Amino acid sequence: MTRTKVAPKAKTTPKLVGERSMTGRSQDHDLRSRWEIGGHKVRVSVHLDASYAWQSHCHAEVWREADLSWQGVASLHHGEVPMQARYQMPPNTPHREALLAAEAELLVRAAWALGVTS
Secondary structure (H helix, E strand, O other): OOOOOOOOOOOOOOEEOOOOEEEEEOOEEEEEEEEEEOOEEEEEEEEEEOOOHHHOEEEEEEEEOOOOEEEEEEEEOHHHOOHHHHHOOOOOOOOHHHHHHHHHHHHHHHHHHOOOOO
16 A cells, blocks of 8 residues: 655644734623634634633634635633633733633634644
């Protein structure tokens, strides 16, 4: 049996398009950003709830030009959210490190789902 070599895909670094917004109120912390990954438009949304971890949600969506809509491409289960995000967020302050860690993981998962290595 002969094996054929498959060339690895070129690495693509996600590029931030526009601004990243982070907000915090009481126990809720949010991040919104838009990215370009290998020619795909990706929208990231992270909501962390310090009081009730199961209310946290993190997802990435890709823009589908064919039907002019956003389609889910990656997500994090609330149990996968960084521990510091769930237990150490001070009230009324966005927890920057936790939000950025969740965003980074979503971008890795989105790149994999889109067939683009990052």
